[in-house]
Amino acid sequence: MTRTPVTVTVTGAAGQIGYALLFRIASGQLLGADVPVKLNLLEIPQGLKAAEGTAMELDDCAFPLLRGIEITDSADKAFDGANVALLVGARPRTAGMERGDLLSANGGIFGPQGKAINDNAADDIKVLVVGNPANTNALIAQQHAPDVPADRFTAMTRLDHNRAIAQLAKKLGVTVEDVKKLTIWGNHSATQYPDIFHAEVAGKNAAEAVNDEKWLAEDFIPTVAKRGAAIIEARGASSAASAANAAVDHVHTWVNGTAEGDWTSMGIVSDGSYGVPEGIISSFPVTTRDGRFEIVQGLEINDFSRSRIDASVHELIEERDAVRSLGLI
Ligand SMILES: NC(=O)c1ccc[n+]([C@@H]2O[C@H](COP(=O)([O-])OP(=O)(O)OC[C@H]3O[C@@H](n4cnc5c(N)ncnc54)[C@H](O)[C@@H]3O)[C@@H](O)[C@H]2O)c1
Numbered sequence: 001m002t003r004t005p006v007t008v009t010v011t012g013a014a015g016q017i018g019y020a021l022l023f024r025i026a027s028g029q030l031l032g033a034d035v036p037v038k039l040n041l042l043e044i045p046q047g048l049k050a051a052e053g054t055a056m057e058l059d060d061c062a063f064p065l066l067r068g069i070e071i072t073d074s075a076d077k078a079f080d081g082a083n084v085a086l087l088v089g090a091r092p093r094t095a096g097m098e099r100g101d102l103l104s105a106n107g108g109i110f111g112p113q114g115k116a117i118n119d120n121a122a123d124d125i126k127v128l129v130v131g132n133p134a135n136t137n138a139l140i141a142q143q144h145a146p147d148v149p150a151d152r153f154t155a156m157t158r159l160d161h162n163r164a165i166a167q168l169a170k171k172l173g174v175t176v177e178d179v180k181k182l183t184i185w186g187n188h189s190a191t192q193y194p195d196i197f198h199a200e201v202a203g204k205n206a207a208e209a210v211n212d213e214k215w216l217a218e219d220f221i222p223t224v225a226k227r228g229a230a231i232i233e234a235r236g237a238s239s240a241a242s243a244a245n246a247a248v249d250h251v252h253t254w255v256n257g258t259a260e261g262d263w264t265s266m267g268i269v270s271d272g273s274y275g276v277p278e279g280i281i282s283s284f285p286v287t288t289r290d291g292r293f294e295i296v297q298g299l300e301i302n303d304f305s306r307s308r309i310d311a312s313v314h315e316l317i318e319e320r321d322a323v324r325s326l327g328l329i
């Protein structure tokens with residue numbers, strides 16, 4: 001059976017994440033090995049030539065699932081008929097900056113793109129914001145798309161989720177596949193809270209298996225939360241291949257579902273669950289099925305977790321108020 005190609009729009013296509021991402025989308029890793037895709041690449045005028053070069057390389061791969069590539073600097077054209085939008089195009093931070101310091105540089109990108117999504121995308125559009133500060137940029141885009149259901153706008157905390165799984169597996173000497181039900185709460189920033197109290201390792205509670213609150217507070221949490229800065233320090237550039245990998249994981253899980261007995265972390269519009277104020281885009285534990293997600297309910301939040309979730313949510317409220325005062329929402 002011939003399937004209609006799924007239109008995937010990628011912004012910042014000529015950047016370093018774009019370069020690591022596009023080949024994986026075109027090879028079928030984003031949506032599935034039987035799903036043909038059409039790529040719409042959005043760049044600023046200075047990025048168009050490099051995007052054309054990447055498109056030449058995509059052609060040269062002769063990917064059987066790739067059914068076309070459009071390159072443009074017009075957001076209306078780029079989001080025309082889009083089913084999936086990956087909003088990557090934004091400036092990365094450099095050493096010494098926090099991601100929130102990018103708000104004034106990058107915030108202005110996401111309002112017009114949200115409007116272009118509102119006016120041009122397909123009815124089933126799913127949006128992932130990668131460009132930092134991802135949660136609040138996703139909020140800006142969502143606020144400019146009143147005709148699109150708010151839950152279609154998500155922010156990427158899957159990289160943090162994957163980082164936390166890798167650190168925990170290393171500590172306990174197990175494989176990453178043994179780790180389930182890990183949660184990233186809050187903001188994709190240094191205040192994020194990677195929570196292992198409900199996580200399971202080879203069927204046992206992870207916090208009990210670790211049994212070391214000092215390691216948790218002084219090693220695990222800061223290592224995960226500050227991993228982006230550590231990579232900038234080591235590589236001289238912000239994470240790219242691991243970020244592209246997380247974007248692939250995020251969309252693949254959203255579309256294809258979480259495994260039985262597991263969940264993932266996504267930055268989504270809060271419905272007020274777990275005391276997170278309605279409307280801000282915060283990371284939660286979610287299960288996904290048939291292209292929809294649900295927040296995992298009923299988890300007991302201990303005092304250790306509560307104070308950390310509250311601190312990250314407080315930062316998100318401050319970011320929301322800052323973009324309000326900048327007139328971005
Ligand atoms: N959420 C996460 O986990 C995560 C992880 C890694 C990086 N990031 C963020 O992703 C963003 C991109 O990172 P990168 O390393 O690819 O940066 P990069 O500088 O290599 O590439 C960014 C690209 O975006 C383009 N661009 C800028 N403004 C644009 C616009 N208005 N429309 C379309 N394209 C535009 C630029 O021309 C450039 O090609 C940064 O903000 C970075 O901090 C987020």
Ligand SMILES: O=C(O)C[C@H](O)C(=O)O
Pocket residue numbers: 092093099132159227228229231238239243
């Ligand atoms: O840390 C950064 O600025 C890049 C990215 O958000 C990351 O987590 O690696």
